Amino acid sequence: MKSSLLLAASALFGSQTAFVSSFSTNGAALQSKTPMKLDMFFATEAADDDTAAASTTKESMDVKLTPLDGSESSVINAAKFMVDSFWLQSPQNLIDGGGDLSSISDASKSSLTNIQADDLLSKYGERMGKRKLDALIVVASDGSSDTKSLSADDILGLVTIEVRLLNSNDLLSADESEFRLTQAVASLGPKQRREYKDASVLDIARELLPPEVTAVCSLSNLCTSPKARRMGIAAKLCSEAERLTKEELSFDEIYLRVESENEAAKKLYEDKLGYQCKFEASATALRVDAERGGFVEVDSDIVVMSKKL
Structure with missing residues (x-):
């Protein structure tokens, strides 16, 4: 069931905030806008093809895996x-209502890119001070490409x-995770806080959170990329992430x-990469609102998996 939340883009990089606009059951917009992070946090790639032709392509293709440096230009290219x-x-x-590319205007596409x-x-971008929570983007490119x-x-x-x-049985968002860690240290006395400064x-x-x-x-x-699917790139990216x-x-x-209904992705993780189901839960996922150039939240059943390294 769809929720009545719509993410709308603001105009400029650097001062953007993704907003949730609430809609009543008859479609009339309510007058409240609440800042909200775009927090998809799903792994959704389909399984790779096992045909001989695909295997040959995998062997001959030189793929370079590179962590991005966090610069604004590199992150914006990743968003595009x-x-x-x-x-x-x-x-x-992931287009709401099952549409296709023909239903996406240039303005809507630009809006989606701004939000992402x-x-x-x-x-993942550069920031002043050290992050409490490590985060990085890894991209795959042709071996002949200049990664810089x-x-x-x-x-x-x-x-x-x-x-x-x-x-x-709940994977917390990045914001909630950072808040809990900050609060745990802030609750200590001055001497103890100094001890955990670089922990x-x-x-x-x-040591500080509940068990x-x-x-x-x-x-x-x-x-x-659609042009590079079924070439083993998803598996290579997973291996590098591990x-x-x-x-x-x-x-x-x-x-x-x-998402539980994404059988192809589950097959990749379980059968090919060795992930195991930890638990199942209900959560919200996102779909593209092609007309407004934003995202709508939908209810979804999910599977959380893990792999020992």
Whole structure:
């Protein structure tokens, strides 16, 4: 069932906020707008083809995997890629009402890109001071591409990695995770706060949060370009995300969540990549509002999976 929430874009990069506009049951807009993060946090790539032709292509294609530096231009290019390849051309069809590219105007596409860029910049872009929660974007490109000047058209695939908190059977949003960590340290006396100034998220969660709350690393926003699907790129991106999780972020397990009805994606994770179901839950997912150039929330059943590294 669809909720009555619509995400509308603001006009400019740097000062954007994604807003939720509430609508009454008869479609008349209410007069409230509440800032809200665009928090898809799903891994939705379909399984790779196992045909001989696809296997040959996999072996011959030189794919380069590169973490982005967080610069505004690199993150905006990632946002453009996500809108083109993920939101508008996903095998799962994420356009509300089952429309296609012909139903998306240039203005709507620009609006979607603005919203996505604002969200990615807030999570993965450069910022003053150290992040409490590590987060990065990894892109796949042709081996001949110059990774320092990748355009959206040069990107073949993308995945994001984020550290978040797991509260029993609930993966918390980035904002909620950071708030809980900040509050846990702020509740200490001055001397203890200094002791935790440079502590890792793992240490803070283990020592200051309730036992049912743990820090985990999550894989999300996995997508590949339509021109590069069924070439093994999704699996390569997952493998790189797992390597970074273990070697760079020091986690021995990685999580993801996927919509229950996305059988192709579940098959990729379970059968090919070795993920196991941790729990099932109800959550909200997003779909593209083609007419307004925003996103609508829909109710969805999800599966949360993890893999030991």
